[in-house]
Amino acid sequence: MSVLPILEFPDPRLRTRAEPVRVFDAKLKQFVADLFETMYAANGVGLAATQVDVHQRVLVADMSDDRKQPLALINAQILEKEGSQVYQEGCLSFPGLYADVTRALKVKVKAQDLDGNEIVVEAEGPLAVCIQHEMDHLDGKVFVDYLSSLKRALLLKRLDKQRKQAASA
Numbered sequence: 001m002s003v004l005p006i007l008e009f010p011d012p013r014l015r016t017r018a019e020p021v022r023v024f025d026a027k028l029k030q031f032v033a034d035l036f037e038t039m040y041a042a043n044g045v046g047l048a049a050t051q052v053d054v055h056q057r058v059l060v061a062d063m064s065d066d067r068k069q070p071l072a073l074i075n076a077q078i079l080e081k082e083g084s085q086v087y088q089e090g091c092l093s094f095p096g097l098y099a100d101v102t103r104a105l106k107v108k109v110k111a112q113d114l115d116g117n118e119i120v121v122e123a124e125g126p127l128a129v130c131i132q133h134e135m136d137h138l139d140g141k142v143f144v145d146y147l148s149s150l151k152r153a154l155l156l157k158r159l160d161k162q163r164k165q166a167a168s169a
């Protein structure tokens with residue numbers, strides 16, 4: 001397994017729309033294992049293939065405290081959404097940046113597992129946020145797209161400042 005480099009905003013490759021996965025082979029399993037390793041190494045709770053510059057509809061998540069509930073969704077589609085919640089989100093492509101985003105409280109998602117079998121996952125609360133956030137990445141969308149332009153400009157300025165400080169440290 002290997003840790004893959006994560007693209008950081010504003011890398012234009014984060015705007016790529018991912019293609020459906022059609023081949024469920026050993027290469028896909030290896031890629032998913034690498035995604036998990038990359039996510040765990042970065043202390044993230046979710047990661048989409050787009051973020052490692054692979055433009056296929058693959059996402060991984062693990063919201064558990066002990067990091068032992070890996071969830072991999074291939075070709076995920078939202079079947080139903082219910083309610084709404086505001087959750088403070090972060091993103092491995094925006095290190096150190098957090099912002100409140102409003103999303104559905106519950107989602108019912110149809111996807112495929114690593115062998116191509118259809119699975120249906122019902123998620124609520126933080127896991128539902130995570131799945132919606134990662135699915136957005138596969139469509140080239142990032143969480144700051146939900147903010148007002150003023151709020152987004154302020155956050156991106158802060159991100160820029162953090163980067164400059166990190167570069168000069």
Ligand SMILES: [Zn+2]
Nearest residue numbers: 090091092093
């Ligand atoms: Zn993200």
